[in-house]
Amino acid sequence: MIHEVDDIQFSFSKSKRRTASLFVERDGSVSLIVPEELSLNEIEGIVRQKKSWIYRSLAEWKDLNASRVNREFVSGETFLYLGRSYKLHVAQDLKADLIFKDGRFLIREEKLHACADLFKEFYRSKGKAKIQKRANYYQRKVGATPKAIKVLELGHRWASCTPEGNLNFHWKCMMAPLSILDYIIVHELCHLHYPNHTDAFWNEVDKVLPDYRKRHEWLKLNGASLDIVNVNQAVLI
Structure with missing residues (x-):
């Protein structure tokens, strides 16, 4: 399920852990793994707190994704x-x-x-x-x-x-x-x-x-x- 804080869309999953981890995935999506007891409001608070880091990481992702190669299934590829x-x-x-x-x-x-x-x-x-x-x-x-x-x-x-x-x-x-x-x-x-x-x-x-x-x-x-x-x-x- 996709959630949104300000202009940042993100998804999350819960796990038996004590701390939260935030990721910018290889497709440019934002995801979190959070402790089971955290509420949605608390999760949104983490996203807001890390907003600057998310923006920097997304800008970097756009640059890095330029290395993608389009391959065709033909002889010689x-x-x-x-x-x-x-x-x-x-x-x-x-x-x-x-x-x-x-x-x-x-x-x-x-x-x-x-x-x-x-x-x-x-x-x-x-x-x-x-x-x-x-x-x-x-x-x-x-x-x-x-x-x-x-x-x-x-x-x-x-x-x-x-x-x-x-x-x-x-x-x-x-x-x-x-x-x-x-x-x-x-x-x-x-x-x-x-x-x-x-x-x-x-x-x-x-x-x-x-x-x-x-x-x-x-x-x-x-x-x-x-x-x-x-x-x-x-x-x-």
């Missing part, structure tokens, strides 16, 4: 996989609908109408093994083990850590360079210790990835380009 661009080739004689072979993506011509869904499934299937492997490596450094790891559609978030200790990752993470994927994984593992972005949380991230600020900035600047965008539907998927 490039698609990202672990930070590198590979060309798409439309073929007629393929046993599988979409495969990655010899440094390029191959898709059956009669499956072009489902290209977006096929790419999503490719990233999901590859992500299950890759993210689990990288998480196994870093969880020893962080000292935290998730109950489960899933790769799925997360709307406008790269990843999430649930109160139950599960980690969810957006399939789009598999389009990012490995160093950025590692940052997203470490970020969520550290949330198993600290659910909010406190100084203690960032100190924990810093212990594992001393250059996390550089990786965070890369994702901030280039995140909009990590997408499958059909020329006829230039929206985040």
Whole structure:
């Protein structure tokens, strides 16, 4: 449900937490996660209090979103996989609908109408093994083990850590360079210790990835380009 304070539209969800968190999502929407006991008036008060920060963040989002790339599902178009661009080739004689072979993506011509869904499934299937492997490596450094790891559609978030200790990752993470994927994984593992972005949380991230600020900035600047965008539907998927 969308609410509005002055000229700021926002949504919120409630959680068993002590503090509120405010986000400008990757689609430019404003959302909050708040303690269960907060009333709507109190939530609106938080939005008013953070109005200047929201305006600055929305202006920054508009600039960063300029990096979005419109991709067409035609031979020669490039698609990202672990930070590198590979060309798409439309073929007629393929046993599988979409495969990655010899440094390029191959898709059956009669499956072009489902290209977006096929790419999503490719990233999901590859992500299950890759993210689990990288998480196994870093969880020893962080000292935290998730109950489960899933790769799925997360709307406008790269990843999430649930109160139950599960980690969810957006399939789009598999389009990012490995160093950025590692940052997203470490970020969520550290949330198993600290659910909010406190100084203690960032100190924990810093212990594992001393250059996390550089990786965070890369994702901030280039995140909009990590997408499958059909020329006829230039929206985040």
